[in-house]
Amino acid sequence: MVGIYSYGVHIPRYRIKVPEIARIWGANAEDITRGLGVFEKSVPDLDEDTTTIAVEAARAALRRRTVDPASIGAIYVGSESHPYAVKPTACTVGEAIGATPNMTAADYEFACKAGTAGIQTCMGLVKSGMIPFGIAVGADVAQGAPGDALEYTAAAGGAAFVIGEGETIADINRTCSYTTDTPDFWRREGQNYPRHGGRFTGDPGYFKHVQGAARLMLDTVGTSPKDYDYAVFHQPNAKFPQRAAKMLGFSNEQIRPGLVVPRLGNTYSGASMIGLAATLDVAKPGDRIFVTSFGSGAGSDAFDITVTDVIESEEFNRAAAPTVEQVLANPIYLDYALYAKHKGKIVMQK
Structure with a gap:
């Protein structure tokens, strides 16, 4: 594997x-x-x-x-x-x-x-x-x-x-992605700072793609949120991943170990990966972890992971x-x- x-x-x-x-x-x-x-x-x-x-x-x-x-x-x-x-x-x-x-x-x-x-x-x-x-x-x-x-x-x-x-x-049992052309956030060549679509970043951007990839994963592997010990979602702030988890049926207890954004901020490409690392820091053999990243533009990658004895x-x-x-x-x-x-x-x- x-x-x-x-x-x-x-x-x-x-x-x-x-x-x-x-x-x-x-x-x-x-x-x-x-x-x-x-x-x-x-x-x-x-x-x-x-x-x-x-x-x-x-x-x-x-x-x-x-x-x-x-x-x-x-x-x-x-x-x-x-x-x-x-x-x-x-x-x-x-x-x-x-x-x-x-x-x-x-x-x-x-x-x-x-x-x-x-x-x-x-x-x-x-x-x-x-x-x-x-x-x-x-x-x-x-x-x-x-x-x-x-x-x-x-x-x-x-x-x-x-x-x-x-x-x-940790074995990666499955991965899948959900991608569309949704310009919710961008930075042109030569510009120092990115621009964003405000609230547009939320529903047609973050939530549509996180849910799209997450539900595709659950349907593909035939699981439900209760089959996982932990879950990690991209965390541009603390509210988005908590709302996404609730919409999908995951609990606050499942996402708590990986929710580091309140003390860290949004590390962009590092955000969901640091959340996964924080979860692996406390995970034990047999634990199953559900991960969904998000990138504006826009797309999400989902992973089904099982921690091993190693x-x-x-x-x-x-x-x-x-x-x-x-x-x-x-x-x-x-x-x-x-x-x-x-x-x-x-x-x-x-």
Whole structure:
């Protein structure tokens, strides 16, 4: 069975509280935090970007389990904030983790689901026998224009998953996707910040596609929400995944371990993958996990996953890398001025 061989995350230690952003723009902080369910978000350090986050997440995954660099046949990095318009992030990740040149690598972009698209690609390559292992990364340093609604949640972080066959810590039983041309969120070449359709992002965007992929998965495998121990949905805020779960019949208890957005913010391509990582941090053999990502533009990828005994074996050292809970701990809080400096919104003239 093809599945997850290892995983790792990286989240910057810096944070800014949502009320601090609201203070600058004269907004009602209580209304915003209540409406979004987000209280603070991660902020990249001055020398952090999508590449460094992807590298650290991949390194964390490889600390948990030894993988021969020569057996890594593919690396895909999904993001909408790659440092270069022309220069792949995936090549840098491969070099940093010691992978050999005998591999395929590419950067993916599909808004917030580019990382899960990378998982699907790695699954196909592994299952076909073309490669022994592939690494899929979802990482972003998300952007939101000053004063825009996105600024309250756009965060930084990422997760990496090593995909292999046999002796996996979690088998991916099935995956499927639901995709349409729905322009709910976009950024043209050369623009610094994305634009969004406001409420249009919700119903015809997020909920239509998350439900479409999720119901397709449930129908395909013949399961219902009660057959799963955990569920993870893309989390642009805390309200959307909770509403999606309720609409589909999942409980708050099922989504609670993976719902990290209130203390993290929306890490875009990393969001659902970090949620899955947080769930694997507490999962036990036999647990079944339902995952549905979402990317504006628009589409969703759904996964049916079963945790195996290997997750508690000597072959896999979960404690060798920090859990999501551990990387969220001990934050360093910034005021808006330092936040703006970290995000490149203000730059010192030389």
